[in-house]
Amino acid sequence: MNAPTEYLNPTEAARKLGVSVKALRIYEQRGLIEPTRTEAGWRTYGPKAMDRASEIVALRAMGLSLAQIANALGQEDVDLDALLAAHQSLLEGQMRQIAEKAERVRQRRSHIARRQPEETADETRTSPTPAPPAVVFELPWPWGGERFELLDIHPLNYVIGPLGSGKTRLAHRLAETLPGGVFIGLDRLADGAAKTKTQLAKDPGLSARVEEALTELAANGAERSDALLSLLAVLERDCEEIPVIDLIEQGLHRPSQRALIAYLRGRRANTKPLFIITRSSAILDLDRVGVHESIILCPANHSPPTPVTAYPGAPGYEAVATCLATPEIRARTEGVIAIRTNPQ
Incomplete structure (x- = not known):
């Protein structure tokens, strides 16, 4: 025996579709659906009407207008895929515009955070003048x-890209060009960080600052290690250097990486800038990038390095996300990455 066909009244149909009864009435007025009528004249929605309404709701959720939907569903010769492709292109263009606006807002907030209140007040009374690039060089x-222009040097700057993208070469050029720039390579880990330990033995002041930082990080879950020691010896130097650090997560497990990035965020706003190459999602958590941080992406296709806003849908955001891996995965590929990056 066949099961009876289910017909829903407007309230039941609207609830099942997740729309209002008024929306169903509008779909009907536009000729998009045609509910069945009872003998008493009441509207009911059978399987055919519900399937059609579900399709309309799905297309509306994608942002299509009722006019576009009427055109797509009302003509057999309309290419729905082409219509959706055009709509996707429009949405992506809008996302790029939003991302660009968000980046301008982020840069503005970053400038405000670093300037005196009276300077900010003066700015509001005059037309803003574009700031000159902070650093310019040939790639x-x-x-x-x-030509590469870095318009704004933030306290904390991430350099990221897939293997073979040239990010380490970019880091070397940044270290050569930045005033006080110094490249800190993976050789910092050689022989159990022997060079660092010798340096600390000769500099009691630096050794004391490093020990204080180690104690702070250990309290937040970091593991004392030669890798962490070598980083803190760079970060705690009492000089005007701008460190550019290769694969900052190398040799650090997840709790240490999390403690380290929290430590860097806590001190970056009031000290020298720092550039770090990373491919760890524990170091570069895209959900936590703040106004004092920036991301420079080296694309896989060797397009010029470009700033990326940590905003879903922003140009380059997905490419950055695909470069990141958990500390556990990064640890398993550590040797491969070291071999591939050192010659750069």
Whole structure:
């Protein structure tokens, strides 16, 4: 025996579809659906009407207008895929515009955070003048001499990209160009950080600052290690250097990485800038990037490095996200990455 066909009244149909009864009435007025009528004249929605209404609701959730939906569903020769492709292109363009606006807001907030209140007040009374680039240079291979401009140096700057993207070459050029720039490579870990330990033995002041920092990080879950020691010896130097650190997570387990990035965020706003290469999602948590931080992406196709806003839908956001891995995965590929990055 066949099961009876289910017909729903407007309230039941609207509840099942997740829309209002008024929305169903509008769909009907536009000729998009045609409910069945009872002998008493009441509207009911059978399987055919509900399937059609579900399709309309799905297309509306994608942002299509009722006019577009009427055109798509009302003509057999309309290419729905082409219509959706055009709509997707429109949405992506809007996301790029929003991302660009969000980046301008972020930069503005960053400038305000670093300026005196009276300077900010003066700015509001005059037309803003674009700031000159903080650093400009010709990019090395594989970019072939293209011009690179870094418009704003933040206290904490991430350099990221897939293997072979040139991020370490970019880091070397940044260290060469930045005033006081110094590249800190993976050789910091050689022989159990022997070079660092010798340096600390000769500099009691630095040794004391490093020990204080180690104690702070250990209290937040970090593990004392040669890798962490070598980083803190760089970070606690009493000089005007701008460190550019290769694979800052190398040799650190997850709790240490989390403690380290919290430590960096806590001190970066009031001290020298720092550039770090990373591919760890514990170091670069895209949900926690703040106004004092920036991301520079080296794309896989060797397009010029570009700033990326940590905002879903922003240009380059997905590419950055795909470069990141958990500390456990990064630890398993540590040797491969060291071999591939050192020659850069």
